[in-house]
Amino acid sequence: MTARFERAARAAWLAIAVIAPPVLAASPAAAQPRRPPPPAPSAGSWEIGGGVVWIRGVDFGEHTAELTRNPGTGTGPFDLFTTTARLTEGVGFQGHLAVYLSRSIAVEGGIRYTPPKLRIHISADAENAADQVADETIGQYVFDGSFVYHFSHATFSRGRGIPFVAAGAGYMRDVHEDNALIETGTEYHATGGIKYFFDARPRSHRFGMRGEAGFSIRDGGFDFEDKLRTVPIVMGSLMYLF
Amino acid sequence: MTRRRWAAAICTLSFLSVVPAAAYLKLGTNLGNRTVTLRWERFPIRYFVTNRDVDGVTAQQFQTSVTRAFATWHAVPHTQTSSQFAGFTQASPLRGDGATVLGYQNRPDLDRTLAATNFVIDTVTGEIVESDIFFNSTFLWSTSESGTTGRFDVESIALHEIGHLLGLSHSALGETELRAGGRRVLGAEAVMFPIAFSAGDISDRTLKADDIAGISDIYGTTDFEQETGSVSGRVTKNAAGVLGAHVVAFNPVTGKLVGGFSLSADGSFVIAGLEPGPQILRAEPLDDGDIESFFDASLTVDVNFHVKFYELVVVVPRGGGARNIEIKVTPK
Numbered sequence: 297m298t299a300r301f302e303r304a305a306r307a308a309w310l311a312i313a314v315i316a317p318p319v320l321a322a323s324p325a326a327a328q329p330r331r332p333p334p335p336a337p338s339a340g341s342w343e344i345g346g347g348v349v350w351i352r353g354v355d356f357g358e359h360t361a362e363l364t365r366n367p368g369t370g371t372g373p374f375d376l377f378t379t380t381a382r383l384t385e386g387v388g389f390q391g392h393l394a395v396y397l398s399r400s401i402a403v404e405g406g407i408r409y410t411p412p413k414l415r416i417h418i419s420a421d422a423e424n425a426a427d428q429v430a431d432e433t434i435g436q437y438v439f440d441g442s443f444v445y446h447f448s449h450a451t452f453s454r455g456r457g458i459p460f461v462a463a464g465a466g467y468m469r470d471v472h473e474d475n476a477l478i479e480t481g482t483e484y485h486a487t488g489g490i491k492y493f494f495d496a497r498p499r500s501h502r503f504g505m506r507g508e509a510g511f512s513i514r515d516g517g518f519d520f521e522d523k524l525r526t527v528p529i530v531m532g533s534l535m536y537l538f
Numbered sequence: 539m540t541r542r543r544w545a546a547a548i549c550t551l552s553f554l555s556v557v558p559a560a561a562y563l564k565l566g567t568n569l570g571n572r573t574v575t576l577r578w579e580r581f582p583i584r585y586f587v588t589n590r591d592v593d594g595v596t597a598q599q600f601q602t603s604v605t606r607a608f609a610t611w612h613a614v615p616h617t618q619t620s621s622q623f624a625g626f627t628q629a630s631p632l633r634g635d636g637a638t639v640l641g642y643q644n645r646p647d648l649d650r651t652l653a654a655t656n657f658v659i660d661t662v663t664g665e666i667v668e669s670d671i672f673f674n675s676t677f678l679w680s681t682s683e684s685g686t687t688g689r690f691d692v693e694s695i696a697l698h699e700i701g702h703l704l705g706l707s708h709s710a711l712g713e714t715e716l717r718a719g720g721r722r723v724l725g726a727e728a729v730m731f732p733i734a735f736s737a738g739d740i741s742d743r744t745l746k747a748d749d750i751a752g753i754s755d756i757y758g759t760t761d762f763e764q765e766t767g768s769v770s771g772r773v774t775k776n777a778a779g780v781l782g783a784h785v786v787a788f789n790p791v792t793g794k795l796v797g798g799f800s801l802s803a804d805g806s807f808v809i810a811g812l813e814p815g816p817q818i819l820r821a822e823p824l825d826d827g828d829i830e831s832f833f834d835a836s837l838t839v840d841v842n843f844h845v846k847f848y849e850l851v852v853v854v855p856r857g858g859g860a861r862n863i864e865i866k867v868t869p870k
Binding site: 356359360361362363364365366367368369370373374376377379381414416418421422423424425426428429430431432472473474476477520 | 711712713722723724725726727735736738739741746786788790791793795814815816818820822844845846847848849850851852853854855856858860
């Protein structure tokens with residue numbers, strides 16, 4: 297919402313305030329005037345949305361099936377075969393529900409689901425077995441909470457667009473194929489993006505879309521090593537503000 | 539009944555049956571129409587050591603090494619085994635006198651046998667009541683902490699033989715090459731592989747994942763069953779089962795290898811004692827040792843197929859099993 301629009305709105309409210317008493321005095325039995333809800337977003341507004349998410353894959357590197365070598369037949373371990381593992385990029389769904397604490401600040405909870413594949417390329421077999429790519433699908437769920445800050449003073453397109461940044465943490469649940477095994481962890485994320493409302497007029501109910509990109513930091517869940525993994529993440533949503 | 543370990547070639551006698559539905563191989567015996575796993579029921583296992591010195595190793599040094607080897611097996615987590623050194627004896631091993639005896643015998647006729655283990659079992663229950671291990675003093679031995687070139691390490695060989703004493707048969711987790719005079723092991727990832735490493739090596743003083751899975755399968759506590767899982771399925775060739783295929787499960791996260799066999803005509807295999815997580819499965823013919831090192835000579839083992847990897851990552855659940863896996867191999 298622009299400063300010029302805010303000044304106009306204040307003037308309109310002032311005019312209503314000046315005019316209203318005589319009207320009310322002349323007609324005491326009339327219904328009390330209903331104050332129109334403030335234009336969203338404002339403190340107490342809710343936002344619900346959902347859409348798609350893309351998250352980049354992770355290389356787990358090379359892991360060799362090694363036998364202990366008999367001394368005198370060479371040096372180093374005897375390699376039975378070699379594997380190269382990668383968690384592919386994942387495209388899935390996400391949804392969120394936010395409540396505004398002020399025009400600029402909101403807190404939101406969300407859920408994300410992506411089904412990347414664990415893909416293992418097997419090669420260099422000691423007995424010349426044909427190379428093989430073995431894979432499985434891992435369902436990755438993240439239940440998260442975030443603080444969202446909107447740059448209300450930096451709107452554009454006549455108030456339709458609002459830049460924002462978000463950061464938060466979540467509970468991560470990686471489910472292997474057929475629910476064979478569940479591995480959990482913590483996810484941290486930081487994103488930035490734009491919310492764009494389809495209607496420029498400030499209303500209490502608004503539709504729009506939201507696009508954001510940033511980083512997701514994974515601690516735990518399925519991994520080959522006990523280390524933090526930072527991967528880019530991109531999300532796009534349709535949203536409803538009320 | 540014996541299990542022999544050869545320095546350069548395999549020629550282990552297999553009078554006992556192998557027990558299906560297990561990884562690695564467990565020793566079993568046929569009681570009527572059922573096969574029973576051989577295991578000790580009473581602990582600690584009381585053992586004697588023959589009071590005989592050989593070149594380079596005193597009886598006392600021998601006993602110290604053997605006791606360490608017993609302790610290595612007893613230290614496997616989530617298992618319940620124990621033993622107790624009962625004293626030195628003038629008795630030789632392999633006598634069937636009711637006492638478990640470990641010691642040297644001079645057997646130049648067994649010029650490729652480093653050591654052997656025999657059993658006396660209760661033919662009703664399958665309980666092991668006595669097991670002797672002889673070490674062939676025809677070979678040169680050492681108990682040196684870091685090994686001695688040209689001498690076989692007592693503790694390494696004892697660890698293998700005590701694996702038999704506890705009820706384990708041979709593992710096929712190794713690769714060999716044929717040379718003049720016999721088969722040479724290139725690498726192995728199981729103390730229970732039937733062919734010894736070169737003299738002077740001490741790497742078999744440490745149990746590998748395959749050995750641990752095997753002993754845990756026999757003596758594991760309920761914790762072991764809850765914390766590990768299994769894979770099971772069939773190895774087939776032209777839609778028919780393959781008997782005697784060696785199936786290896788490799789966990790790329792931990793790097794651990796555990797092997798098993800298809801032990802029935804329909805090609806069924808089970809590998810138990812696996813850590814939960816993804817596994818790569820590899821089926822290979824049993825061509826790195828004499829068949830008799832692993833199976834009863836009456837079995838017709840199929841070795842006519844190419845090594846094959848299973849096309850899916852198999853995820854082992856905690857306390858459960860990944861089932862219905864079919865590894866389709868092709869004839870050579």
